[in-house]
Amino acid sequence: MYSYTEENYLKTIYKLSEQGNESINTNSIAEVLQTKAASVTDMIKKLADKKLLNYEKYKGVALTEKGRKVAVDTVRKHRLWECFLYDKLKFGWDEVHEIAEQLEHINSELLTDKLEEFLDFPTHDPHGDPIPTKNGVIKKSNFILLCDAKPNQTLVMSGVADHTAVFLQHLNKISVVLGTEIQITEKNDYDGSIAVKLSGNKSMYFSKDVAKNILVKVK
Amino acid sequence: MYSYTEENYLKTIYKLSEQGNESINTNSIAEVLQTKAASVTDMIKKLADKKLLNYEKYKGVALTEKGRKVAVDTVRKHRLWECFLYDKLKFGWDEVHEIAEQLEHINSELLTDKLEEFLDFPTHDPHGDPIPTKNGVIKKSNFILLCDAKPNQTLVMSGVADHTAVFLQHLNKISVVLGTEIQITEKNDYDGSIAVKLSGNKSMYFSKDVAKNILVKVK
DNA sequence: AAATATTTTTAGGCTTGCCTAAAAATTGTA
DNA sequence: TACAATTTTTAGGCAAGCCTAAAAATATTT
Ligand SMILES: [Mn+2]
Ligand SMILES: [Mn+2]
Ligand SMILES: [Mn+2]
Ligand SMILES: [Mn+2]
Numbered sequence A, B: 001m002y003s004y005t006e007e008n009y010l011k012t013i014y015k016l017s018e019q020g021n022e023s024i025n026t027n028s029i030a031e032v033l034q035t036k037a038a039s040v041t042d043m044i045k046k047l048a049d050k051k052l053l054n055y056e057k058y059k060g061v062a063l064t065e066k067g068r069k070v071a072v073d074t075v076r077k078h079r080l081w082e083c084f085l086y087d088k089l090k091f092g093w094d095e096v097h098e099i100a101e102q103l104e105h106i107n108s109e110l111l112t113d114k115l116e117e118f119l120d121f122p123t124h125d126p127h128g129d130p131i132p133t134k135n136g137v138i139k140k141s142n143f144i145l146l147c148d149a150k151p152n153q154t155l156v157m158s159g160v161a162d163h164t165a166v167f168l169q170h171l172n173k174i175s176v177v178l179g180t181e182i183q184i185t186e187k188n189d190y191d192g193s194i195a196v197k198l199s200g201n202k203s204m205y206f207s208k209d210v211a212k213n214i215l216v217k218v219k
Numbered sequence C: 001a002a003a004t005a006t007t008t009t010t011a012g013g014c015t016t017g018c019c020t021a022a023a024a025a026t027t028g029t030a
Numbered sequence D: 001t002a003c004a005a006t007t008t009t010t011a012g013g014c015a016a017g018c019c020t021a022a023a024a025a026t027a028t029t030t
Helices: A004-018 A026-032 A037-049 A065-088 A096-103 A109-118 A165-173 B004-018 B026-033 B037-049 B065-088 B096-103 B109-118 B165-173
Strands: A053-055 A061-063 A155-160 A181-187 A194-198 A203-206 A214-218 B053-055 B061-063 B155-160 B181-187 B194-197 B203-206 B214-218
Touching (some): A004 A026, A037 A053, A061 A065, B026 B037, B155 B165
Antiparallel strands (some): A155 A181, A194 A203, B155 B214, B181 B194
């Protein structure tokens, strides 16, 4: 139906919209897609012709409902495939994204549905991101950053704000596993570092750089 | 590494070579790929430049070892994905090919290897076709056509010569399942039809059109 | 408000993979 | 062997997606 490239543009615009920005400008799309502004203008015109987004010269773009559907469906496929790679094929959470970038463009509604069933209808991908439903509903998580959480509450490590492989590999190194329950025991204003305790009297320390990229849920 | 289109050309040339033809001519490639001879000539030149095949004007083409590797690896991925779709996602054997045509172009050696392991190292796909090994070895099956088999031997239905969905759906309708053991009880020269018996005194009849497209192994 | 800097669009061009129409080579036939 | 039919290649062109360089519009300073 839509090309690999078109889906990537729509997904990028969708993600930029989710990050608060009302109208998306040419340069930010170019930056994410590692391409040039002139190329973005070309593609924007084509997507506008196909009613996938609204475009007014020099004013940026916004997805139409039709465009949002395509984008969310691509995100849905991406995250389901990440679950498959992680849960079934035992890839590390730092390895799944690149392969899912390819798999998300496989075009078969039946495949997506059967994959979802095979995976037992997962609600979140290996990075804690929510999986949109078949009808495009995406439950927004009430996660907060670990660096913003209060002491003396039971927190569940539930996601990451930084999806880069280097960050995820660092989390592997310091043995961070999503789903782990923690309580903040100490917050250091000086360097922003945080000490937490886990079940079984174990403790961990997070630098500010790490704490600001871990998402937790208050239990 | 190689484009979707390049892989499809190489796979097509490989399959035509397997069907006995020593040197592959332009028109037969065009027919399989549903494209025009002029387009094939264009692509052939590019593939020859990349040393994936040997080409002499007006003399047809033959894959180089390098080209054969790419083709066989694509076939390997195709058949592994068919196993996944059939065994794990419970697709019918008439549904898997189209989706595997897309999945075979996913580019990740690690993915292919992990998929193979997840599937428990299958040797044959749902249609009875052998799965090439990682190093490109493909065991050629000693299957014969049911219409050529002799009576009073135990035969195992092991594959199909016709891969079209209509044929496979017809086999579903008459309850043909690969792996079933049969013995020919009657061969009718008049219309080429064949009667067989199964375990438990059940019997089946195959028209010539069906019998000439079922592959059996002599037990 | 004018000048300057930044962003966006336009113009023109490239590659890949496809097409049609015409030319060239090969194959089949009289 | 000469003519006809078929196959293959060449020539020229198109759409998708990308590029650089230049022009136009918008935003920011002074
Ligand atoms: Mn991802
Ligand atoms: Mn993810
Ligand atoms: Mn197939
Ligand atoms: Mn098959």
